[in-house]
Amino acid sequence: MKMMKMFYLLVLCRLREFRREPSAIFFVVFFPLVLMTVIYFIFDFSAGDKGDRVIDFIVPGLLAFSIFTTCLFGLGMTFVTHRREQLLKRYLMTPMPTFVYILSHLVGRQLIMLVEMVVIMGCAMVLFDFSFKGSIWLFLVLCSLGTAMMSFFALVLASRTIQTSFYNGLANLILLPLMLLGEVWRPLENLPYWLQMVSEYSPLTPLVTSVRDVASSGATVTDVLPRIVIMAVYTVVFALLGHRLFVWYSHK
């Protein structure tokens, strides 16, 4: 019971941090909407059949990319800041089990992902006539798995450093190639075959393509199963790596 209350308060803490941080609200809620609107004015969203329009390609990719960036910058940066400000060390001096702290971040990130999903998909449906074709539950599972994978990825990247500037650079270094190879903005058919293979097995691509296939083409579990497996493997590998590498404080 005590543990549940501790966990509840820590998750609440994550949500309050998010709600009270203007930049977090901006990047999770407003930035994707602004991006969607800009793309709307550049491309003709109404051209083509439903399922094959630019919007059907862009919106699910945008959601997956948003999950990726908010995990990378929101969660990873929080770990680095908490380490630098000795909050992690202070927590180590309390009887709170360390896994509860990490778990609160993972659960908090899932709840924030729900906000992202509702905002992006809702606005796309209401404002830009996006039609959702697949199973909402499968879509939710994919987003949840993708969030878990990216959260552990952020945990690994933020496992040692206490410098936010270093982490920022590292995250950007990771972000750019994964975004280019992730089929976020356009298909990768014109890339060399070997690069397409690299893309297929990079962490972001299975998330982007699976949520896109479910939302825009109505893909089933069987269709996206290989990509679920890839994401699950990444999640386990990142979790193990994070467990091995993560340090709670660094001696000055």
Place this chain on the structure above:
Amino acid sequence: MNHPALVAKQICKSFGSKLVLDKVNLRIEAGECVSLIGANGAGKTTLCETLQGFLLPDSGEVCIFGYSPRKQRSKVLPLLGVVLQDTVLYKRYTVLETLELFKSFYKDTPGFDDIMEKLQLDKVKHKYLMHLSGGQRQKVYLACALIHRPKLLFLDEPSTGLDPESRQVMWQMIQELKQLDCSVLLTTHYLEEAEYLADTLAIIDQGKILALGPLQDLVGRYAQYTTLSLVFDDHHRRGPAVMDEMIGKLLERKEVVKIKSQVRHRLEVYLQPSSASLGEVSVMLEALDMKPCSLQLRRGSLEDVYMHLTGKLPVVDEVPFFPKDQT
């Protein structure tokens, strides 16, 4: 619990080839306050982190109430309260939310109800930490450390940023905790704070505890000289050359042991205890034709002990020495 609050035996710790802790022994009894005093880089933080179980010593043993802080952490942590020097808690969290969060970490929190009143946090309990002054934030950190009535409290520079009134409140609270058998390991730069709170003082330099004991013992052993403080006026006209001449004259006197410090027109001199009466000092100054605008005689203090053992003032950075080339 019959065990001492903390026992450290022969702790050695190196980082690479640098020996940071050299055979450190420390013992804190229930209700005792031990103050660790040392300059930056003396090894205070490393010692604290070793005692708290963060660092594994190369050799030696640490026990907190009979438990190992590394191997039996689940038994040790509920007994500890900690105020770390550079911790920043959630900035966009209110005082009340912060305390409720920390309350949830402990099974029993008998100190929760009256902690805010005692630390005068009631009026700011709905304010974000980012909107509090440094002193108020420090109080919140202290409140988080005291919420479960710990048996051993680690305080690392707890009064940094506090105004004099808040500092008195905090000192009073630590005294009350001691009466409740709470032991305290206080790390501080403020010698006044250490003198006021500590039952035992430990002076650490270059990883070694140079002296350990109650203030009176240390003063008796290491600071038997009396300090004569002289303040001269019109220092602008006197200049460093005149001050140097006065120092030369003083050092020729048999009553004077050595010059403790010179900061602009303020001079501190160690005198032999036998010649440390006001009358004798007046005669000596008259003979030297010195007319200070104020003079003060005081017995040995913790500062003198510290200087004797380490050869430096405890807060060297804050002493603005008179530049030699300025007239």
